Structures are given as structure tokens and as C-alpha cells.
Amino acid sequence: xxxxxxxxxxxxxxxxxxxxxxxxxxxxxxxxxxxxxxxxxxxxxxxxxxxxxxxxxxxxxxxxxxxxxxxxxxxxxxxxxxxxxxxxxxxxxxxxxxxxxxxxxxxxxxxxxxxxxxxxxxxxxxxxxxxxxxxxxxxxxxxxxxxxxxxxxxxxxxxxxxxxxxxxxxxxxxxxxxxxxxxxxxxxxxxxxxxxxxxxxxxxxxxxxxxxxxxxxxxxxxxxxxxxxxxxxxxxxxxxxxxxxxxxxxxxxxxxxxxxxxxxxxxxxxxxxxxxxxxxxxxxxxxxxxxxxxxxxxxxxxxxxxxxxxxxxxxxxxxxxxxxxxxxxxxxxxxxxxxxxxxxxxxxxxx
Numbered sequence: 001x002x003x004x005x006x007x008x009x010x011x012x013x014x015x016x017x018x019x020x021x022x023x024x025x026x027x028x029x030x031x032x033x034x035x036x037x038x039x040x041x042x043x044x045x046x047x048x049x050x051x052x053x054x055x056x057x058x059x060x061x062x063x064x065x066x067x068x069x070x071x072x073x074x075x076x077x078x079x080x081x082x083x084x085x086x087x088x089x090x091x092x093x094x095x096x097x098x099x100x101x102x103x104x105x106x107x108x109x110x111x112x113x114x115x116x117x118x119x120x121x122x123x124x125x126x127x128x129x130x131x132x133x134x135x136x137x138x139x140x141x142x143x144x145x146x147x148x149x150x151x152x153x154x155x156x157x158x159x160x161x162x163x164x165x166x167x168x169x170x171x172x173x174x175x176x177x178x179x180x181x182x183x184x185x186x187x188x189x190x191x192x193x194x195x196x197x198x199x200x201x202x203x204x205x206x207x208x209x210x211x212x213x214x215x216x217x218x219x220x221x222x223x224x225x226x227x228x229x230x231x232x233x234x235x236x237x238x239x240x241x242x243x244x245x246x247x248x249x250x251x252x253x254x255x256x257x258x259x260x261x262x263x264x265x266x267x268x269x270x271x272x273x274x275x276x277x278x279x280x281x282x283x284x285x286x287x288x289x290x291x292x293x294x295x296x297x298x299x300x301x302x303x304x305x306x307x308x309x310x311x312x313x314x315x316x317x318x319x320x321x322x323x324x325x326x327x328x329x330x331x332x333x334x335x336x337x338x339x340x341x342x343x344x345x346x347x348x349x350x351x
Contacts, residue, residue, distance in 0.1 A: 023060035025351075030054045031080050032313070032346025036330045039338040046081045047328070049133045051301070051311045051348040054080050055096055064102075071108075072100045097155070107164045107172075113157040117173035117195040118231055121208030124199070125233040125244045127268040127278045128297065130154070133328050134313040134344065136282035136295040139262055140229070140248060142325040145291045148255025150212040150227035156191045169200040173208075180217030188215030188224045202237040214255075225255040242268045244280065258287040275302040290321030307350045315342040 032050035036043050048054045057075035064070055075097040077086040087095040099112030115123075119130065128135035131154055141152045161175040177191035190213045197206025208231045213224035231248045244266035251259050266280030281296040295317045302310045317327050317340040326332040330340045 022062060023058065025056070025058055027056035028052045028054050028348060028350050029080050030346065030348040032311070032344040034328075034342055034344040036328065036340070036342045038326075038330050038332050038340050039336060041331070043330075047133060047344065047346075048079045048081060048086075049131075050313055050344050050346045051132060051309065052129065052350075053096075053131050053133075054078055054086075057097070066104075068102060068104045070100070070102050074098050099159075101161075103165075105165065107162060110159075110161045110163075112159065113155060114159055114161060114175075116153050116156050116159075116191075116210055117161075117175050117193045118152075118208035118210045118229060119154045120173060121195045121197070121206045121231050121233050122246065124204055124206065125235040125246060127242070127244055127266050127280055128299065134297045134299065134315045134342070136266075136280050136297050136315075136327070137246065137264055138327055139264075139282050139284045139293055139295055139325070140231075140250075142260075142284060142293060144293070144319075144323050144325040145286055145289055146250070146252065146257040146260060148214065148225045148257050149250070149252050150214055150225070152229055152250075153191065153193075153210060153212060156193070159191065169198055171195060171197040171199055171206055179213070179220075181215065181220035184222055185215060185220030186222070186224055187213050188220035189213060189217055190224075197233075204235045205233070207232050223254055226253040227251070227255075228253075240270050244268075246282075258289055261285050261287075274304075275300065284325075291323040292320040293323060293325045294318045294320070295327055309348050311344075311346055311348065313342070313344040313346075315340070315344075317341075 030049055030052050031046050034047045055075055055077050059073045061069050061071040074094040076094050077096045079086055097114055099110045099114050101108055101110030123130045126137050130137050143149050156177045159175050159177040164172045173195040175193045179187040179190040181188040193210035195206055195208035211228045213226055215221035215224050228251050233246045235244045246264045248262040262284045264282035268276055268278045270276045278299040284293045297315045300312045319337050322335050322337045324332045324334045324336055328342050332338050
């Protein structure tokens with residue numbers, strides 16, 4: 001047994017011993033049978049995270065009095081097909097989230113590894129939840145034909161963060177991760193991000209951004225390239241129908257990379273009290289280039305209970321101008337222009 005797995009088992013036992021207190025164990029198990037094709041290649045097998053990324057976590061709070069509380073969260077990803085940890089390697093570690101903080105009537109302050117503010121900007125207006133395998137919004141992570149770009153950060157380490165109270169319709173989410181590099185790196189690896197918006201039914205509208213400098217504290221660069229992601233996201237609930245939209249832009253300084261623009265539209269509709277149809281499409285284009293992507297996903301969810309759901313997904317991705325982006329982890333031959341098609345049927349259980 002490796003050390004990280006032993007630590008998880010020990011923490012689980014500790015959490016169970018204090019189950020009557022303020023520590024809880026939670027998580028998701030998600031697996032789908034998929035049929036994926038790209039070019040002339042086809043594969044069939046199990047894939048995790050088709051509905052929601054599989055995870056196990058531990059969270060707790062302590063009432064400090066006077067409206068204040070202390071809290072923590074530790075969250076690890078894993079693949080139910082093999083039991084191996086994910087994000088990034090085979091060892092089970094708390095690489096999804098690991099932070100501690102304090103909250104009160106004024107909001108909350110956290111420190112550690114967390115989702116970025118812009119991730120939540122997208123998440124709140126995506127019927128597929130962004131980091132699910134089949135969300136077309138994963139095109140925001142594509143770096144095809146953008147050399148020197150810093151990939152979109154769904155999470156950031158070493159981050160300090162402030163958020164307004166969950167009960168407030170006004171949203172402010174501000175984060176900063178300082179560089180650990182020495183001169184002359186000029187802040188290699190520094191991260192900044194923020195979201196400002198409004199959430200009061202039937203509307204959700206928010207603007208989010210993140211700015212990252214290339215390099216890191218361990219491997220600084222003399223003149224870091226600066227990558228900035230912008231997103232304007234919205235959703236609107238019209239009776240039973242909910243509509244979603246995003247407009248995003250990615251720019252890079254100090255690198256020979258064109259700007260990228262991404263537009264998406266989506267909708268969800270409850271067919272029955274226990275099932276719903278979900279549709280979303282997204283397009284990514286590069287300035288001054290023929291390389292582009294168009295992705296769409298049609299989904300169906302059927303809830304067997306509050307915690308268990310069956311689902312089906314049909315994903316399509318078209319690469320244009322010789323592009324070779326991918327979604328759902330399907331291999332695409334470089335500069336081939338090959339597309340991606342995936343059919344999936346799966347089950348998701350929350351605990």
C-alpha cells in the first residue's frame with residue numbers, strides 16, 4: 001500500500017469516528033461505456049467522468065462563535081475503472097482541492113489549492129458542469145495553434161481567495177497565487193483571477209478572467225509570456241426551459257500566438273419529473289487562421305434517486321483547417337483535421 005492511499009484510509013477512519021461532529025466524507029463514482037471514433041480509428045471501453053468527475057473528499061467546519069467558522073476541504077480524483085488516482089498521477093493525492101479557510105457574514109477567505117474564479121463563472125452557466133468529460137466548453141482548454149500559451153487553469157495551487165457570502169445575489173470571487181520564483185524571472189508562474197456577477201432567479205450573469213505568467217518557481221523564465229482568459233457567461237430560466245450562453249477570449253503577450261474566441265449556446269429541459277434533455281454547442285476560432293473547432297453534445301439524464309442517475313451522451317467535434325484538437329480524451333492525429341465522435345451510456349452515484 002502506498003503512503004497516500006494509507007493516509008486516505010486513515011483519514012476516512014478518523015472521519016468516521018467523528019461522524020457525529022463536523023467532518024463529512026463525500027464523493028462521486030461515475031463510469032460510462034463509450035464508443036469513440038476519430039479518423040479511421042475506433043475504440044470501445046469504460047471511461048470515468050461522463051456525467052461528473054469521480055472523486056472522494058473530506059470536509060469539515062468548526063463554529064468559532066460570533067458568526068465565524070473555520071473550515072477545510074480535501075478532495076482527490078480517481079478512476080473507478082482501475083482504482084488509480086487522477087490529477088495528475090497514479091498515486092491518490094488531494095490534487096483536486098486542498099484548502100483551509102475562515103468565513104463569516106462578510107464572506108470567506110481560503111488558502112491552498114482550489115478551483116479558480118473563472119472556472120466557477122463557466123460552471124454556473126454550463127448544463128454539463130465544465131469539467132465533465134462531454135462538456136463542449138472543454139474547448140476552452142484547447143491550445144491548438146497557440147504556441148507559448150498557458151493552458152486554462154480550472155484549479156490553481158498556492159492560492160489566496162476571497163468570496164462573497166453564498167446568500168448574496170452579488171458575486172465577487174477574487175484570487176491570487178504569487179510566484180515563488182527568484183529574479184530575474186519577473187514573476188514566473190504568477191496567477192491572478194476574479195469573477196464579478198449577479199445571481200438571482202431567473203438570471204445568472206457574470207464576467208470572469210484569469211491571467212497566468214509562464215514558467216514556475218522551480219523553472220523560471222526571464223520574460224514570462226502572459227496569457228489572459230476572459231469570459232462573459234449567462235443563464236436564464238424560462239419556466240421549465242433553462243438557456244445558457246458564453247463568450248470567451250484568450251490573448252497571449254510575449255508569444256507568437258493568435259487570439260482565440262469561443263462562443264457557446266446551451267439548453268436543458270425536464271422531459272419528466274425524473275429526466276431531462278441537455279444540448280450544448282461551442283465554437284472556437286483563431287484570429288487570422290483557418291484552424292477552428294465546432295463541438296456539440298446531446299445528453300439525456302434519468303434520475304433513479306436523489307443520488308443516482310443514468311445518463312447517455314452523444315458528442316461530436318469537427319476540426320477545421322487541419323486542426324487536431326480533441327475532447328473526451330480521444331486521440332487525434334496531429335494536423336489531420338480529423339474529428340471526434342463519442343457515444344456513451346453510464347451511471348453516476350453521489351455519496
